[in-house]
Amino acid sequence: xxxxxxxxxxxxxxxxxxxxxxxxxxxxxxxxxxxxxxxxxxxxxxxxxxxxxxxxxxxxxxxxxxxxxxxxxxxxxxxxxxxxxxxxxxxxxxxxxxxxxxxxxxxxxxxxxxxxxxxxxxxxxxxxxxxxxxxxxxxxxxxxxxxxxxxxxxxxxxxxxxxxxxxxxxxxxxxxxxxxxxxxxxxxxxxxxxxxxxxxxxxxxxxxxxxxxxxxxxxxxxxxxxxxxxxxxxxxxxxxxxxxxxxxxxxxxxxxxxxxxxxxxxxxxxxxxxxxxxxxxxxxxxxxxxxxxxxxxxxxxxx
Amino acid sequence: xxxxxxxxxxxxxxxxxxxxxxxxxxxxxxxxxxxxxxxxxxxxxxxxxxxxxxxxxxxxxxxxxxxxxxxxxxxxxxxxxxxxxxxxxxxxxxxxxxxxxxxxxxxxxxxxxxxxxxxxxxxxxxxxxxxxxxxxxxxxxxxxxxxxxxxxxxxxxxxxxxxxxxxxxxxxxxxxxxxxxxxxxxxxxxxxxxxxxxxxxxxxxxxxxxxxxxxxxxxxxxxxxxxxxxxxxxxxxxxxxxxxxxxxxxxxxxxxxxxxxxxxxxxxxxxxxxxxxxxxxxxxxxxxxxxxxxxxxxxxxxxxxxxxxxxxxxxxxxxxxxxxxxxxxxxxxxxxxxxxxxxxxxxxxxxxxxxxxxxxxxxxxxxxxxxxxxxxxxxxxxxxxxxxxxxxxxxxxxxxxxxxxxxxxxxxxxxxxxxxxxxxxxxxxxxxxxxxxxxxxxxxxxxxxxxxxxxxxxxxxxxxxxxxxxxxxxxxxxxxxxxxxxxxxx
Numbered sequence: 001x002x003x004x005x006x007x008x009x010x011x012x013x014x015x016x017x018x019x020x021x022x023x024x025x026x027x028x029x030x031x032x033x034x035x036x037x038x039x040x041x042x043x044x045x046x047x048x049x050x051x052x053x054x055x056x057x058x059x060x061x062x063x064x065x066x067x068x069x070x071x072x073x074x075x076x077x078x079x080x081x082x083x084x085x086x087x088x089x090x091x092x093x094x095x096x097x098x099x100x101x102x103x104x105x106x107x108x109x110x111x112x113x114x115x116x117x118x119x120x121x122x123x124x125x126x127x128x129x130x131x132x133x134x135x136x137x138x139x140x141x142x143x144x145x146x147x148x149x150x151x152x153x154x155x156x157x158x159x160x161x162x163x164x165x166x167x168x169x170x171x172x173x174x175x176x177x178x179x180x181x182x183x184x185x186x187x188x189x190x191x192x193x194x195x196x197x198x199x200x201x202x203x204x205x206x207x208x209x210x211x212x213x214x215x216x217x218x219x220x221x222x223x224x225x226x227x228x229x230x231x232x233x234x235x236x237x238x239x240x241x242x243x244x245x246x247x248x249x250x251x252x253x254x255x256x257x258x259x260x261x262x263x264x265x266x267x268x269x270x271x272x273x274x275x276x277x278x279x280x281x282x283x284x285x286x287x288x289x290x291x292x293x294x295x296x297x298x299x300x301x302x303x
Numbered sequence: 304x305x306x307x308x309x310x311x312x313x314x315x316x317x318x319x320x321x322x323x324x325x326x327x328x329x330x331x332x333x334x335x336x337x338x339x340x341x342x343x344x345x346x347x348x349x350x351x352x353x354x355x356x357x358x359x360x361x362x363x364x365x366x367x368x369x370x371x372x373x374x375x376x377x378x379x380x381x382x383x384x385x386x387x388x389x390x391x392x393x394x395x396x397x398x399x400x401x402x403x404x405x406x407x408x409x410x411x412x413x414x415x416x417x418x419x420x421x422x423x424x425x426x427x428x429x430x431x432x433x434x435x436x437x438x439x440x441x442x443x444x445x446x447x448x449x450x451x452x453x454x455x456x457x458x459x460x461x462x463x464x465x466x467x468x469x470x471x472x473x474x475x476x477x478x479x480x481x482x483x484x485x486x487x488x489x490x491x492x493x494x495x496x497x498x499x500x501x502x503x504x505x506x507x508x509x510x511x512x513x514x515x516x517x518x519x520x521x522x523x524x525x526x527x528x529x530x531x532x533x534x535x536x537x538x539x540x541x542x543x544x545x546x547x548x549x550x551x552x553x554x555x556x557x558x559x560x561x562x563x564x565x566x567x568x569x570x571x572x573x574x575x576x577x578x579x580x581x582x583x584x585x586x587x588x589x590x591x592x593x594x595x596x597x598x599x600x601x602x603x604x605x606x607x608x609x610x611x612x613x614x615x616x617x618x619x620x621x622x623x624x625x626x627x628x629x630x631x632x633x634x635x636x637x638x639x640x641x642x643x644x645x646x647x648x649x650x651x652x653x654x655x656x657x658x659x660x661x662x663x664x665x666x667x668x669x670x671x672x673x674x675x676x677x678x679x680x681x682x683x684x685x686x687x688x689x690x691x692x693x694x695x696x697x698x699x700x701x702x703x704x705x706x707x708x709x710x711x712x713x714x715x716x717x718x719x720x721x722x723x724x725x726x727x728x729x730x731x732x733x734x735x736x737x738x739x740x741x742x743x744x745x746x747x748x749x750x751x752x753x754x755x756x757x758x759x760x761x762x763x764x765x766x767x768x769x770x771x772x773x774x775x776x777x778x779x780x781x782x783x784x785x786x787x788x789x790x791x792x793x
Binding site for chain 2: 183184
């Protein structure tokens, strides 16, 4: 029971963490990417479709990444080059992604009733390590994407706070006109972050279909992209705190499954709401302490 | 040789630059003067590749520069320092400098700090403590840091936009020496200023912009302040402000008693008391960062003192609404740049209640008032519906003064109200404030411009490290005042 809970916690935290790290990168350059939900959903569908038709998990992952980058590229044209309101553009992309994935899904699988399934991504075999109590389920029980997600935490932190390139990214989000005056190229930096975030949210989506559900249902991302947005705030734009916030969210999801499985009289919808209610409560709790980049969400036009 | 040919640039309906030619030679300090809104800053931005001109081109030593590329301009050796420093507020000063031109093959903030210290020492600058973020630094500190960052590129051309406005009198001479030293190294220095005396003192040649046109280029040694002023302003005659007449009465209009304020373990205001009488202009002199900003914030009601109190009086009774405050940072604390001018007027409490009887907004009334103020204070603006951002710096300042007067207050507190204003604008603001005092109002003028205070104020105080000291007329010679401002009170 505990093992299942721990293992499930990490499994549920992973896609949120991947997406949140990407969101952290774009937010540090001054873009608030509401479209992250859409990038995740597109990544989820196209990863599964590619893996289903080619039989290759690797090609599936590649397709998921490509879909995430494509959605972010649309966002980039809108918010970086055309200075469209970021919230409006992002929300539009979320709706677009629901539409596109829904149409393709019904066209190919909805009518035929064929099982749209792939075999799950294999877990990495740690041998006897898996049988260590608690730690085994928590750490040595997962597929490669989980380890990749957690390995990205120090990588993103290092890039943002220990390199000149990261300083440039943050400068673009702090005061874009000043960054441009120093010749840092704000548009270029924002595009870099958008592509990186597209890769990460595409992977997050691919994780949902290839490693977790092994199939696709409409709107499978189910608001996890929005949770990633909340997790960035919760983690106060710091990678390790974002990882902790993701795990907290994963635990709430795992708990919700566990409570449902107990078969109590409480309506299951209440349990379903648990992780989201938790996110809301913690956000309300930290409220004003959050320190977002100064230029976050401000459209910036070069003169 | 830095050459700009036939530069034009339009912003909306305003033609900021109209076929302007400009050139500056190696080893010279070239002053660029002009009134507010004459196009000086736009020309700087075009030279530095930050703004793309509609037509014309810039070349350095014969090589044309691509239009609108700041990074290429920097690489070619053109660095510019802004009037309001372009620093990253939440970053440490080392991080701000790391984005400059020091050797940055790796990422070593300590090395950047060391090189900054070495450069700062050579220039006679003082640097903030290690790791301090920009947020808490004074305006003067920020300008120093930005000058340092520009010099970190080891530029061939250094353009400075009104750099001396925020320096203390004691810092001015070393700063001008620094410019001469940089000239001696064969660099091209372009100094944008509205202080004619400064331009004459340090520049080799002077170019004059007037309403977007280059009207003159002269050799500094062969011209005079009077001639430059005439060139800058064109046909309009300047009315020199009369020395303020003594109209002071015994009635106390503003009483500040025993203010104390601590911040980050420092005493920012130290037992500060002051009375301003109806009909007088009282002045507070001092180097920026000695508590003036905090005092103004307290008077504006934006900050609470640790101890002490203040009250404004009208006919002997208290009333806070009779106090109008004009803050120093007009873009941040005074105006909402995205809002139209007439809505900006409504941000002042008394005007808001006057123009929204029973909760209804009298739009027509507000627009009419705005139009009247634009005309009365000769503010150059497209109209009441234009956003505040469309106004040049000087005209924004005039709008703030106009708004304060329109509130019909008994007391006006003005902080560095003429900073960045040209001669005509300064004279205009001084005339308005004098007239206000002559009509029985009280003015508290807080400024880092000593000349302004000496010309305007009957009573003058010096502020240093949060303390206030009155200076009798006998003590008012510049060297004595300079010592007082530096904190030597004995």
